[in-house]
Amino acid sequence: MPNQVQLTKEGFQELKVELEKLVEVKRPRLVERISNARQQGDLSENSDYANAKEELEFLDGRIDELEGVIKNAQIVHGNGKKEGIGIGTKVTLKANGKSNVFEIVGDWEADPINKKISPDSPLGMALVGKKIGEKVSVEAPAGKVTYEILAIE
Numbered sequence: 001m002p003n004q005v006q007l008t009k010e011g012f013q014e015l016k017v018e019l020e021k022l023v024e025v026k027r028p029r030l031v032e033r034i035s036n037a038r039q040q041g042d043l044s045e046n047s048d049y050a051n052a053k054e055e056l057e058f059l060d061g062r063i064d065e066l067e068g069v070i071k072n073a074q075i076v077h078g079n080g081k082k083e084g085i086g087i088g089t090k091v092t093l094k095a096n097g098k099s100n101v102f103e104i105v106g107d108w109e110a111d112p113i114n115k116k117i118s119p120d121s122p123l124g125m126a127l128v129g130k131k132i133g134e135k136v137s138v139e140a141p142a143g144k145v146t147y148e149i150l151a152i153e
Contacts, residue, residue: 004074008088011109012073019066022059030056069108076106084129085152087119091127092151099150104128123147 007015030052037049076087085091090103102115104127110118117124126136130149137146 003072005069005072005106005108006076006087007069007073007106007108008103009075009077011106012070012075015066015070015073015108019063019070022063022066027056027059027063030059084131085127085149086129090153091149093127093147094150095145095147102127 033052034049034056037046037052040046040049085104087104087106090101092099092101100115102117102123104119104124105111105116107118107120110116110121112121119125119128122140123136123138126138126147127149130136132149132152135146135148137144
């Protein structure tokens, strides 16, 4: 894992909430489930015990991962119009006669379906550092798409 993980303030808060939920709600429930399964006798044939142990291992891995990201997080605030597009900025793009708003977020927050894109994605790489009025071209599965930058927040 790289030393610093860039996140928006919102993304950082979402990760903290997820970690808190895992540590304070889900993990104690799993530990209780394992305890109850142990009381049922023969563990070698107890599928609930085996499943709960497996889930706990996965959950502990996710908790460790989130703790590492939060520990190494660098909160990035978008500078918008001054320095161009970067993490934390929202950008309005026009392509093929349609306008769409995308938010540039850290890799951990990327969610293309909800128009949250990483600066490491093809569109994100093309946009970083650009300013209003500039055009960028990106290779898409359907061919090259040219975007015009209409606004940056």
